[in-house]
Amino acid sequence: MEADETSRLASELRLxxxxxxxxxxxxxxxxxxxxxxxxxxxxxxxxGPDSPTALAEMERxxxxxxxxxxxxxxxxxxxxxxxxxxxxxxSIVAVTEDGRAVLAERRSESVQRLAAVIDELSAAERxxxxxxxxxxxxxxxxx
Numbered sequence: 001m002e003a004d005e006t007s008r009l010a011s012e013l014r015l016x017x018x019x020x021x022x023x024x025x026x027x028x029x030x031x032x033x034x035x036x037x038x039x040x041x042x043x044x045x046x047x048g049p050d051s052p053t054a055l056a057e058m059e060r061x062x063x064x065x066x067x068x069x070x071x072x073x074x075x076x077x078x079x080x081x082x083x084x085x086x087x088x089x090x091s092i093v094a095v096t097e098d099g100r101a102v103l104a105e106r107r108s109e110s111v112q113r114l115a116a117v118i119d120e121l122s123a124a125e126r127x128x129x130x131x132x133x134x135x136x137x138x139x140x141x142x143x
Contacts, residue, residue, distance in 0.1 A: 013139075021035070023113075024110050024113065024114075032106075033072075033073070033076070033078070033102060033106070034069065036061070036065075036069050037069055037072060037073050037078075038103065038106060039059060040055060040059065040066075040069055040070070040073065040079075041073065041078060041079070041095055041099050041100075041102070041103045042103060043055065043058060044079065044093065044094060044095040044099070045095045045099070045100055045103055048094070049082075049092045049093060049094035050092065050093060051084065051090055051091065051092060051093070052066050052067060052070055052091065052093060053066075053090075055070070055093065070093055073099065076098075077096060077098045077099075078095065078096055078102055079093050079094065079095055079096060079099055080093070080094055080096050081093055081094075082094070
């Protein structure tokens with residue numbers, strides 16, 4: 001594939017993914033948890049408790065940005081902090097039951113919205129979409 005084609009494909013992919021993300025984000029109530037907050041909750045729910053520094057590295061944000069996100073989540077009772085048993089100067093952050101409930105509710109809403117639209121696709125289009133998912137996952141991991 002030539003460089004111009006690759007750039008065009010990258011641009012179109014970025015626009016399409018951005019539109020999907022914006023539409024799903026708009027479906028949630030104003031004042032709802034931020035996209036970065038959802039990402040942190042999902043990571044903690046899947047991978048278990050971790051330090052703010054490690055979370056910032058995994059989410060590829062500055063420690064100050066992670067501190068702000070965690071403060072908002074903690075204020076809402078969606079995460080909790082405990083002292084790190086190995087190093088009392090550090091804290092460990094874990095998702096709370098309320099955080100898990102918010103995450104499940106949000107996922108359910110987004111999945112239902114996506115499923116309704118996917119149901120409108122032809123069988124061939126659904127198969128194409130399903131075949132593209134592993135590739136999209138690999139792209140996300142390499143960014």
